[in-house]
Amino acid sequence: MTFNDLGLSPEVLRAIEDAGYQTPTPIQEEAIPFVLMGRDVLGCAQTGTGKTASFTLPMIEILASGRSRARMARSLIMTPTRELATQIAENFETYGKYHKLSMALLIGGVSFEDQNAKLDRGVDVMIATPGRLLDHFERGRILLTDIKILVIDEADRMMDMGFMPDVEKIVSLLPPIRQTLFFSATMPIEIRRLADKFLMNPKEISITPKTAAAETVKQFLATVENKDYVKRDTLRKLIRSEDIDNAIVFCNRKRDVDTLNRSLQKHGFKAASLHGDMTQPARLETLEAFKNSDTQILVASDVAARGLDLPKVSHVFNFDVPLHAEDYVHRIGRTGRAGREGRALTITTSADKKFLAAVEKFIGKKIEFISIEGVEETDAIIERPQSVRRKKGSTKKTPERKGRATKQKSEKISKETSPLRDSGGPAIEKRPKGNSSKPSSKPQRKPEPIEGDIIGMGSHVPAFMLRSCTDKDE
Numbered sequence: 339m340t341f342n343d344l345g346l347s348p349e350v351l352r353a354i355e356d357a358g359y360q361t362p363t364p365i366q367e368e369a370i371p372f373v374l375m376g377r378d379v380l381g382c383a384q385t386g387t388g389k390t391a392s393f394t395l396p397m398i399e400i401l402a403s404g405r406s407r408a409r410m411a412r413s414l415i416m417t418p419t420r421e422l423a424t425q426i427a428e429n430f431e432t433y434g435k436y437h438k439l440s441m442a443l444l445i446g447g448v449s450f451e452d453q454n455a456k457l458d459r460g461v462d463v464m465i466a467t468p469g470r471l472l473d474h475f476e477r478g479r480i481l482l483t484d485i486k487i488l489v490i491d492e493a494d495r496m497m498d499m500g501f502m503p504d505v506e507k508i509v510s511l512l513p514p515i516r517q518t519l520f521f522s523a524t525m526p527i528e529i530r531r532l533a534d535k536f537l538m539n540p541k542e543i544s545i546t547p548k549t550a551a552a553e554t555v556k557q558f559l560a561t562v563e564n565k566d567y568v569k570r571d572t573l574r575k576l577i578r579s580e581d582i583d584n585a586i587v588f589c590n591r592k593r594d595v596d597t598l599n600r601s602l603q604k605h606g607f608k609a610a611s612l613h614g615d616m617t618q619p620a621r622l623e624t625l626e627a628f629k630n631s632d633t634q635i636l637v638a639s640d641v642a643a644r645g646l647d648l649p650k651v652s653h654v655f656n657f658d659v660p661l662h663a664e665d666y667v668h669r670i671g672r673t674g675r676a677g678r679e680g681r682a683l684t685i686t687t688s689a690d691k692k693f694l695a696a697v698e699k700f701i702g703k704k705i706e707f708i709s710i711e712g713v714e715e716t717d718a719i720i721e722r723p724q725s726v727r728r729k730k731g732s733t734k735k736t737p738e739r740k741g742r743a744t745k746q747k748s749e750k751i752s753k754e755t756s757p758l759r760d761s762g763g764p765a766i767e768k769r770p771k772g773n774s775s776k777p778s779s780k781p782q783r784k785p786e787p788i789e790g791d792i793i794g795m796g797s798h799v800p801a802f803m804l805r806s807c808t809d810k811d812e
């Protein structure tokens with residue numbers, strides 16, 4: 339498919355050609371015709387898929403007819419951050435260069451006066467962060483009753499940053515008859531509920547990020563005990579054993595970002611944290627320090643790192659296995675430089691079985707183990723996610739025997755296969771075949787219940803639990 343097939347005008351096509359784009363990306367192919375038809379769109383796509391052009395290009399077409407009135411914008415794009423708002427504004431300038439559309443960028447850090455002057459003249463496109471938009475509204479500087487198109491971009495990130503109450507308030511001030519385009523990189527249940535509330539019969543588009551990035555990145559797993567201090571210790575050992583230029587360490591929870599950062603700093607690493615609760619200037623300052631190599635390790639949450647112009651890094655460490663498999667691909671895609679392969683190392687515990695299995699399914703391959711010098715073998719090798727529960731009466735190895743067996747195997751494999759041995763790095767262990775059926779090396783660990791088992795009932799299930807809820811009492 340070419341851009342000519344999408345129903346765009348010659349002016350927009352010329353601007354696309356000037357931008358040097360040859361073919362539309364999948365989300366552009368799918369979304370543009372529906373936006374031009376006036377349909378609502380629910381897009382599950384992240385930065386890098388070309389999603390911005392998927393809504394800016396058709397919006398330029400739609401807004402080309404009609405005129406704005408003073409203080410009444412005709413379209414509104416809400417984004418979580420200033421950077422994203424600025425990028426969208428740049429997109430409008432690039433693709434709208436042969437149109438005369440007016441635009442206002444309502445973000446913090448820019449004087450209200452300049453923004454007011456623009457709004458007073460009337461704008462076709464208003465690009466705003468929710469807080470600044472509400473400020474303008476509450477000061478009586480804008481009317482939202484003429485909004486025909488609403489775009490909510492990076493909805494999951496807005497939620498993570500605590501903007502959703504503001505977003506809901508703003509949406510309640512808009513005319514109910516409008517076109518709404520809603521984008522989110524992930525679609526957890528809370529986001530889905532909001533989408534159902536804001537959209538009418540939307541065209542749903544889901545773009546799976548390419549897993550190709552994963553091919554250029556060497557990926558490893560370090561399996562340890564599910565204790566934060568063990569994970570932190572493992573991370574330090576991993577960092578020390580790798581030849582690092584700079585690295586991003588991803589955590590699943592915001593609160594862990596600061597804790598881990600403090601711990602790394604305490605152990606002498608040049609680390610800094612990046613998460614959604616930080617003020618804009620603090621985030622920019624942190625990024626600048628990372629880009630200048632004043633900071634070597636950036637500890638970040640997914641949402642804070644998404645959409646930011648981070649330099650390519652030599653290493654990505656996943657302090658936790660991400661809860662959404664696609665985030666894994668996004669995280670490891672931060673590594674890899676010209677002439678040098680990226681390395682992504684993920685710390686995993688028995689608690690991550692389900693998520694690790696989802697990641698491996700998503701990338702379509704198993705991730706290799708890495709054994710870490712200084713981490714006890716008993717900690718380093720535990721059950722694989724696919725492990726089967728040991729049957730009653732099966733012969734148990736004693737902890738000593740088991741430790742010895744594991745160690746011997748690990749040494750053998752690392753001598754034979756480790757590409758890092760020569761450079762003094764850690765032994766890289768190939769996933770031992772059939773490892774999944776081995777008993778856990780943690781002798782005290784209770785076998786985890788297999789999904790579907792009824793716990794604590796023995797083989798007897800009381801009759802009342804087996805009765806269907808529609809059965810009537812006799």
Ligand code: AMP
Pocket residue numbers: 358359360361362363366384385386387388389390391
């Ligand atoms: P986005 O996902 O909107 O952040 O876009 C990611 C990058 O892809 C931006 O730098 C765009 O300029 C670029 N881009 C968008 N559409 C295309 C296209 N059809 N062909 C090539 N590059 C594109």
